Amino acid sequence: MCLFSQICCFLLCSDSLLIFFPLFLTSRLAISNGERWRQLRHFTLTTLKDFGMGRKGMEQWIQEESKYLVARIHGTKASPFDPTYFLSCSVSNVICCLVFGQRFDYNDDHFLHLLDFAFFHPHPLCLQLYDIFPQLMECLPGRHHKLFTGIEELKKFIRKNIQEHEDTLDMSSPRDYIDCFLTRANMEKDLPTTEFNNDNLVPTVLNLFAAGTDSTSSTIKFALSVLSKYPKIQEKMQQEIDTVIGRNRDPFMQDRKSLPFTDAVLHEIQRFMDFVPMGVPHYTLRDILFRSYRIPKVFGNI
16 A cells, blocks of 8 residues: 555554644634533543544455545646645544434535635634634625634534434444433433533534544644655554555554554654644643732633
């Protein structure tokens, strides 16, 4: 199997699924805290692991999707191309299998339209100004409004999928994350304090679909950029992969222990990449004194 396919498979098989998008104002995972955050985070991680995230059960989905990705790249016939959409479609489809129980064709216009919205990033200055002056930026024209329009489009898509799941739900045999969430919601429907409802399901799925795709596809794209800059490292990785795996079969997670150099390079790429330099928003749980500046405790939940 080619080096490109190997990289995609190993990075997609990573144990961690970064769930982050800085402007998901109704987020239940990335920008949340307290009991809601604890319940939804624990449920999400447990459910995704049950469906194979970071385990052997997920390998088949990744291996199958990598074939679609490589076939699409071969279709360019060695002409220059931007890998962004190919990688976004590939990674998103793996997540869609977990969350929605289905994958989408790379030529699906509706799917590509949603990805357009999911990965539209306004200029960083717009985002910084919006964080500082949200009410003012709401009144001013700019590219940041397209981002919020895109989020609403994604929410409509997710609500439609949730409705389809509700219509065909079999609580004894959940097909994906949405089924598991709906099953839990049915079990706790008479509990006033439950966090398992559609108001929390929509933004949680939004986090998984958009932010998870963006983080992983950007990491793979960055890895390809780094390896193109260091051809000797790329060559050494290819030699190790050819020796251990060959080019006639797919890689498996168990191969990582036999590929120390390749594994080390991928870990170094992830360490070196500054994907979220500013991190997610935080606030103080108590008064803090930092270099003579007093940061007061913030009350309430996000």
